[in-house]
Amino acid sequence: MMAVPPRPWPTGTAEQLEPLVVRVLAPNASPFTYTGTQTYLVGTDDLAVIDPGPDDAAHLAALEAAIAGRRVAAIMCTHTHRDHSPAAAPLAAMTGAPVVGCAPLRFPGDNSGVEAAFDQDYEPDRVLLDGEAMTGTGWTLTAISTPGHISNHLCFALEETGAVFTGDHVMGWSTSVIVPPDGDMGDYVASLQRLYAREQDRIYYPAHGPAVTNPHQLVRGTIGHRRAREGQVQRLLGExxxxxxxxxxxxxxxxxxxxxxxxxxxxxxxxxxxxxxxxxxxxxxxxxxxx
Missing domain, CATH: 1.10.10 (Arc Repressor Mutant, subunit A)
Incomplete structure (x- = not known):
């Protein structure tokens, strides 16, 4: 696990990472979100907004400023944990853009248990299946099904540049937390192996923490880490x-x-x-x- 960098963090600032990618950091830092959720704007003339983040007035104002009057072609969510998708609805109302990406998840109950971590109000206009894409001027974002951290998790591959927006599936600062019953370790490792097989990927932009510039090395190490934890469990129970x-x-x-x-x-x-x-x-x- 990477140490949290010292303040100030660039919360609310539109940071140009490469010609097609801008990052805006939400003000929801915690031990589980690092310095906060990172929302990505992809494109130049028309935009995709990836992981709009929490429904926070300051973050929505920062996104509106970063969008700067341009058309938003899609608001795209990797998954429906509450630090990722709740801003989709107010941002859609603000911009008129459709909400596209992961499927909704519904849990019975009173929102006091595990289901409290999920955004059960999320209503996409279009669910992307594995391999389906959204396109805009100069950009194509293809969905990669990566269940494990949560069953509806998607990554989005920016075909023009070799960048992948990995949500919470792969992060540079920490390994992903897998919470049953919806989170599944077998699915998670299989999804890691699927990303590892993608030789064309150049860089990962996760929802939390710094960009991953050695994606294949990190994924290989993450698979190894999970296998090591599995071995620890077996050894301790063997005792x-x-x-x-x-x-x-x-x-x-x-x-x-x-x-x-x-x-x-x-x-x-x-x-x-x-x-x-x-x-x-x-x-x-x-x-x-x-x-």
Whole structure:
């Protein structure tokens, strides 16, 4: 995990990253969002707005200033966690642009559990399937289905430049958190392997943290990291059966304890994946190795 850079951060500032890409940082920094959610504007004459971010008045004003009166062809969401998609609706009302990208997710309940992290008000005008694209003047954004962090997650490949907008699937500052039941570790690793197979990708622009200029190296390392965590789980359960909570201090001794609840969710995702593969079993709250 990368250390958070010192303030001031460029919150609300339109930063030109390359000729077709501008970044605007939202003011929602946290231990889970790094310095905040990064919204990307793609294009010059007409624009795609990727991951509009939280429904925050200051961020929407910063986006309006960065758009500067140009036509917005699409508001594109990688997934529907609350730090990514809630600004889509007010931005659509402001610009008249359609909301395009990931599918909506609906969870029954009173928004007090896991489902509270999801934007259940998200209503896309068009859902992009894997391989489908949005186009504008001088740009093409192709959807890459990358479930795992969340089941509806998409990345968007900018075909003209080799850039990929990776949302929360791949980030340079931290590995993605996988939260069951919607998050799935097996799907996540398979999606990483899919990105690794794309030799044409030059740079990743994640929703949090700095651009990834060595994408294939980072993805290979992330797959290795997940395999190492899986091996830790198997080794610890091979020593003795343990509850989920008992695995965390041994596995994350050097990690900020504020992040342990999120780490516990990813370990649970590993356990569920290992159980599905017949490598561990559970009895009540206790897990044991089978192989």
């Amino acid at each position: 003795e059966p343990r509850a989920l909570e008992a695995l965390i201090p041994a596995m994350y001794a050097g990690v900020d304890k504020r992040l342990w609840p999120a780490a516990q969710m990813s370990v649970l995702a590993h356990l569920i994946d290992l159980e599905r593969r017949g490598l561990v079993a559970r009895s009540g709250d206790t897990w044991r190795a089978l192989a």
